Amino acid sequence: MLPLKIAWRFLRSSLAQTLLIIAGIAVGIAVQVFIGSLITSLQGSLVQKTIGSSPHITLADPTEGQPVVYSPFMRKVLAGTKGVSAIVPVRSLNVLYSNNTDRVPLTLVGGEAGQLNLIYRLSQRTVEGNPTLKQGEIVIGTDLAKKYLLIPGDKMQVNSGSGTQVSLLITGIVDLGSSAANLRTAFVGPDLPRAQLGFRADQYSAIQVQLSDPFGSTAIATAWRGQFGGVKVSDWQVDNKDLLQALSSQSLSSYMIQVFVLVAVALGIASTLAISAVQKTKQIGILKALGMADGDTGSIFVWQSVIMGVVGTTLGVLVGFGLIAGFTFGTAKSGAGFPITPQPGFIAISITVGILVALLSAIIPTRNTARLDPIEVIQNG
Amino acid sequence: MADALVAALGLGKVYGADIPTRALGDVTFEIAAGEFIAIVGRSGSGKSTLLNLLGLLDTPSEGTLHLRGIESNSLDKRGRAKLRNELLGFVFQYHHLLPEFSVRENILMPYLISGGPVDAAIGARVDETLKVLGLEGLGDKNANDLSGGQKQRVAIGRALMNRPAIVLADEPTGNLDTENTEAVYALFRTINEEWGTTFLIVTHDQDIASMTDRILELRDGKLVQDIRNAYAGQPVDLERSPLAGAITR
Numbered sequence: 001m002l003p004l005k006i007a008w009r010f011l012r013s014s015l016a017q018t019l020l021i022i023a024g025i026a027v028g029i030a031v032q033v034f035i036g037s038l039i040t041s042l043q044g045s046l047v048q049k050t051i052g053s054s055p056h057i058t059l060a061d062p063t064e065g066q067p068v069v070y071s072p073f074m075r076k077v078l079a080g081t082k083g084v085s086a087i088v089p090v091r092s093l094n095v096l097y098s099n100n101t102d103r104v105p106l107t108l109v110g111g112e113a114g115q116l117n118l119i120y121r122l123s124q125r126t127v128e129g130n131p132t133l134k135q136g137e138i139v140i141g142t143d144l145a146k147k148y149l150l151i152p153g154d155k156m157q158v159n160s161g162s163g164t165q166v167s168l169l170i171t172g173i174v175d176l177g178s179s180a181a182n183l184r185t186a187f188v189g190p191d192l193p194r195a196q197l198g199f200r201a202d203q204y205s206a207i208q209v210q211l212s213d214p215f216g217s218t219a220i221a222t223a224w225r226g227q228f229g230g231v232k233v234s235d236w237q238v239d240n241k242d243l244l245q246a247l248s249s250q251s252l253s254s255y256m257i258q259v260f261v262l263v264a265v266a267l268g269i270a271s272t273l274a275i276s277a278v279q280k281t282k283q284i285g286i287l288k289a290l291g292m293a294d295g296d297t298g299s300i301f302v303w304q305s306v307i308m309g310v311v312g313t314t315l316g317v318l319v320g321f322g323l324i325a326g327f328t329f330g331t332a333k334s335g336a337g338f339p340i341t342p343q344p345g346f347i348a349i350s351i352t353v354g355i356l357v358a359l360l361s362a363i364i365p366t367r368n369t370a371r372l373d374p375i376e377v378i379q380n381g
Numbered sequence: 382m383a384d385a386l387v388a389a390l391g392l393g394k395v396y397g398a399d400i401p402t403r404a405l406g407d408v409t410f411e412i413a414a415g416e417f418i419a420i421v422g423r424s425g426s427g428k429s430t431l432l433n434l435l436g437l438l439d440t441p442s443e444g445t446l447h448l449r450g451i452e453s454n455s456l457d458k459r460g461r462a463k464l465r466n467e468l469l470g471f472v473f474q475y476h477h478l479l480p481e482f483s484v485r486e487n488i489l490m491p492y493l494i495s496g497g498p499v500d501a502a503i504g505a506r507v508d509e510t511l512k513v514l515g516l517e518g519l520g521d522k523n524a525n526d527l528s529g530g531q532k533q534r535v536a537i538g539r540a541l542m543n544r545p546a547i548v549l550a551d552e553p554t555g556n557l558d559t560e561n562t563e564a565v566y567a568l569f570r571t572i573n574e575e576w577g578t579t580f581l582i583v584t585h586d587q588d589i590a591s592m593t594d595r596i597l598e599l600r601d602g603k604l605v606q607d608i609r610n611a612y613a614g615q616p617v618d619l620e621r622s623p624l625a626g627a628i629t630r
Contacts, residue, residue, distance in 0.1 A: 002493045009481035286477045289438060290539070291466020292494045293459045375438050378473050378551070379429065 003296050006287070007303035010280055021272040022312040025354060028265035029316025032258055032350040034323040037343050039254040043247050045338040047214060049177060050243060051236050053121050055088070055208035056217045058234040059224070067091075067203035068231055077227055078209060081220060086118035086210040091193035095158040095166075099148060106158065107185050108138070110193035119210050122174050122187060128152055131172030133189040138168035141182030145173045160196045168192075262357055269308060269361035273301055277365035284369055285377025298366035302359065309358025313351050320347070386449055386546060386579055387412035387435065393443030393602075394430050404430040405602045406443070412581070414546065417573045419590040420583045422599035428583045429551060431599065435581065436469055436549045437461040449546065466495050470540030470578075474552035476532040478524040478539070485511070485520035488538040495543060510538045514568065530561035537568060541578070548572075550582045554589065566592060 011018040061068045070089050078087050091110040096103050109116065113133040117123055122131045122139055129152030131139040140150060150156065154170045168188065176182050197205070211217055214236065221235035237244055277284075284297050324340045331338070392408040395401045405427040412418065422428050433439040434446060437453055446453040448468055456464060470491070478487045488507055489499070497503065511517055514534040519527065524535060533553065540548050550569070554562035566589055572578050584590055591610065598606035 002496075005493075006481075013481045282477070283479050283481070286479060287490075287494070288462070289436075289465075289471055289477075290491045290494055291462045293462045295459075296494075375433055378438075378471075378477065 002292075003299040004303045006283075007300045007307060010276065010283075010300065011304055011307060014276065014279065017272060017276070018308065021269060022308055022315065024268040025265055025308060025312025025358065026315035026319055028261050028268075029313050029350055029354045030319035030323060031261050032354075033317055033320025033342070033347050034327075034340075035254060035257055035261075036346040036350065037320070037324055037340050038327070039250060040343050040346065041338065041340040043250065044341070046243070046247065050240065051214055053119065053125070053177060054236070055119055055206075056211045056214050056236045057209040057221050057224070059207040059209070059228065060205065060232050060234070062230070062232045067197070067199050067205065068207060070202050070204050070207055074207070074228060074231075077224070078207070081223075083211050083213055083216050083220065084209055085212045086115075088115045088119050088208045088210075089204040090116070090206055090208055091190065091197060091199060092205040093160060093188075093193035093196050095160050097144075097148075097156060097158050099157070102148070104144070104148075105184065106144075108158070108188045108193055109185060110188045110190050112190055113187075116187055119208055120174075120176070120187065122172070125174040125176060126172050127175050129170070129172035131174060131187070133171070133187060135189055135191055136167075136169055137171045137189065139172040139174055139187040140170055141185055142173055142175045143179055143182035144184075144186070145170075147183065162196065164196065166192065262353060265354070266357040266361055269305060269358050270364060272308075273304060273361055273365045274368075276304065277301060277368055281372060282377050284372055285374040288372065288374040289378060294370040297369050297372075301365040301369060302362045305358040305362040306355070309355040312358070313354035316354065317347060317351060320350075384413070385411040385447070386414045386416075388447040389435075389444065390446075391444035392431070392434060392441050392446055394427075394434060394439065395442040403602055405434070405599075408444070408599075408602075408604045410597060410604060410607055412547075412579060414579055415573070415577045416595055417570070417580045417593050418582065418595045418597060419593040420581060420597045420599065421585070421590050426599040427602040428599055430602075432549055432551050432581070432583050435547075436471060437465045466491055467543060468546050470543065470545035470548040472533075472537050472540045472548060472550040472553040474555040476529075476536040478532055478535055480523070480525045482524060483520065484516065484522050484524055484527065484535050487524050487535055488520075488542050490539060491543045506542070506544075510541055513572070514538045530557055530564065533557060533561065533565060534568070537565065541572065541576075544576070545578065547579045547581065550580065550584075552583055552585065554584070554586060562586070562589070 059068055059074070078084060088111055093108040093110060095106050095108055097106045098104075109120075111133075113122070113131070116133070127142055128145070133139065138156065140156075144150065150170055150173070152170050152172055155167050156170060157165055157167055159165050174187075176185060193199075193205070211220065217235045218237050221233045225233045284300070287297055288294070321342060324342055328339050388411045390409050392405060393403070394405040395403050408427075408431060420428050420431060430439070434441050435448075437448070437456075440454065448464065451464065453461065479490065482490070485507055488510055489503070492503060493499070507520070511520055514537060516531060516534055516538065519531065524532065527535065533556070537553075540550075548569070554565050557565065569580050569582070570592075573580050580593075582589065582593065590596055594610055596606065596608050596610060597604060598608070
């Protein structure tokens with residue numbers, strides 16, 4: 001382990017230079033860890049906000065307003081598909097909410113409260129009341145409640161298209177994450193829409209499905225289109241092409257930043273090692289004259305790289321975690337942010353790449369060292 | 382030749398391919414174990430070239446060199462480095478110590494390069510070397526904190542660490558004052574006599590040369606004299622050769 005010992009002494013003897021390059025690696029890796037985790041979490045947050053509480057795949061009749069039959073075959077296929085996390089058959093009824101002054105169109109999404117919770121997460125999104133959906137009960141959005149000063153316990157009158165007027169008791173007010181939804185969407189039990197629409201027990205407006213991996217929707221939707229003839233299978237990724245394009249562009253720019261940061265780190269280490277190799281030419285020449293083999297003198301610079309790479313990368317990861325904690329704390333305080341989750345896989349890649357880049361940086365000084373002739377050093381004093 | 386510690390036969394060195402320059406040519410001699418030899422000659426006579434060849438730092442263009450029976454041309458770069466570490470010790474004009482290490486570590490360096498374990502016996506060997514060199518108590522000091530004479534003694538200690546068969550010294554007292562020069566010579570002599578180490582000293586110093594047992598004189602890359610000094614220890618002026626009658630060929 002003599003080359004390691006010599007490498008350590010060389011690094012210690014040029015402490016300021018060593019600390020600067022370690023700081024350079026640390027900053028590079030910290031940026032990697034922070035930017036990588038920030039972008040991944042931001043995308044996760046965006047996806048969650050956009051589609052976390054909406055179906056990923058919807059099966060409906062191609063003709064609007066016509067019911068889709070939730071057959072035992074469909075039930076079996078849906079339940080048997082890997083990656084499906086929730087299946088919610090719903091019946092949607094368009095009604096008009098009327099009070100003394102105003103008439104507002106409203107879409108009533110009808111289903112079992114337990115099932116609707118799987119996709120719409122009504123319990124989690126409740127801002128007031130208790131969102132039960134027994135017969136004659138309704139859960140409305142925050143914007144509607146605010147606009148018409150409605151609170152849980154109030155009764156509201158709705159008219160179906162056929163002219164029937166129904167009085168419903170508001171049990172809860174939920175924030176669905178979008179102003180339009182909060183104003184135009186409300187939830188009721190399964191019976192009211194069924195009775196109004198005249199659907200059979202196995203007929204629904206749509207079968208809504210959520211997946212554990214939202215990005216697996218296209219493959220599953222394609223497979224289902226082949227299996228269910230005469231059924232319209234909608235995929236969220238097709239409906240949100242612009243968002244996906246934005247996410248993909250964001251990923252690309254993130255990768256570009258990371259690649260350039262790594263290149264900067266690599267150039268930094270390589271140039272420092274090259275300078276160190278020149279500074280230590282005399283010592284290397286002496287060691288060679290004393291009988292040290294070329295491979296061992298070369299490995300001094302490899303060890304220098306390893307030490308700087310490991311220390312710099314470790315510090316970088318710690319600083320990266322610090323930045324993440326600081327960012328999360330700062331944005332949580334202002335209430336404007338989203339939590340950044342450190343990405344273990346991404347951090348592992350950053351560590352590996354950091355150390356690998358440091359090792360690659362040792363190639364030039366190692367090669368120059370192998371070429372060094374000890375006679376030159378000895379004769380030139 | 383088989384018994385000789387060093388055997389050079391027709392040794393030559395030519396530098397440059399496009400414009401060849403001969404630095405050494407047709408040098409033949411043998412050295413037995415325990416000899417105390419000076420290599421003398423003017424600047425550019427080929428002394429350092431010969432020392433580099435003997436020290437396995439360079440390879441001959443012509444002829445053969447055997448060190449303890451091993452033909453140097455049969456070794457690759459790594460083999461030459463290994464033999465250099467085991468068989469040879471170097472003392473240069475400039476001390477060439479490693480400033481990142483202590484006196485003790487500098488002395489120990491050739492042994493560390495050989496890959497041997499640093500046990501109590503090796504620690505005792507370093508202590509003994511420090512004692513012989515008059516550097517007791519300075520082992521833990523940084524090599525940079527010593528005087529010029531002390532640094533050169535550390536360099537001698539480093540050359541002796543692996544108890545080499547041959548010590549090659551290139552103008553070892555060139556940077557030292559008279560007092561330190563005499564001390565270094567005395568040290569070489571003591572080690573030569575007590576440990577049986579062979580010394581080859583390249584020197585300009587007539588006094589040092591006159592005190593060796595044998596003088597190899599180079600001129601224009603040729604070995605022109607190989608003389609045994611019957612009056613070793615007495616001053617000699619090679620230019621005027623006042624001891625010519627006393628020197629045996």
